[in-house]
Amino acid sequence: QVHLVESGGGLVQAGGSLTLSCAASRLTFSNYHIGWFRQAPGKEREFVAGSRRIAPDAYDSYYGDLVKDRFAISRDNAKNTVSLQMDSLKPEDTAVYYCAADGSISYSRDSSAYAYWGQGTRVTVSS
Numbered sequence: 001q002v003h004l005v006e007s008g009g010g011l012v013q014a015g016g017s018l019t020l021s022c023a024a025s026r027l028t029f030s031n032y033h034i035g036w037f038r039q040a041p042g043k044e045r046e047f048v049a050g051s052r053r054i055a056p057d058a059y060d061s062y063y064g065d066l067v068k069d070r071f072a073i074s075r076d077n078a079k080n081t082v083s084l085q086m087d088s089l090k091p092e093d094t095a096v097y098y099c100a101a102d103g104s105i106s107y108s109r110d111s112s113a114y115a116y117w118g119q120g121t122r123v124t125v126s127s
Contacts, residue, residue: 002027002116004099009121012089020084020121022099027116030057030077032103036084037111038095038123047109048097049073049084064109067093089125096120 008020020036036048047064051073054060061073067086075082082099100114108114 002101004101004116004118006097006099006118006121009097009123011124011126014089014091014125014127016089017087018089018123020097022082022118024080024101027101029080032101033105034075034082035100035114036073037098037100040095045111051075051082052107091125091127094123094125096122
């Protein structure tokens with residue numbers, strides 16, 4: 001069973017930065033599509049960023065409209081980790097952030113397309 005563990009959440013002031021990490025195990029990481037999602041209280045889970053394989057040893061990234069130009073996803077296949085660098089944080093970025101993985105998709109903003117999920121890490125942005 002694929003295992004994902006997020007870390008790096010916390011409290012940060014508006015305008016600040018935070019880096020989330022997701023450590024993966026029990027999978028051939030380089031073959032997996034990775035996504036970050038978030039869920040704020042009372043809201044549906046929202047796509048944040050994705051890392052997709054476009055060629056052997058080549059990946060590109062795509063983002064949700066609310067975070068593009070502020071967030072950046074990166075992956076280290078040698079360490080089985082994926083990171084989410086979050087800059088210029090806003091109070092509306094407050095949410096629990098989840099790492100997700102799936103080995104059979106190449107692109108998706110739909111949370112239902114991902115088979116494996118971490119437990120989440122909480123990010124709180126104060127105004």
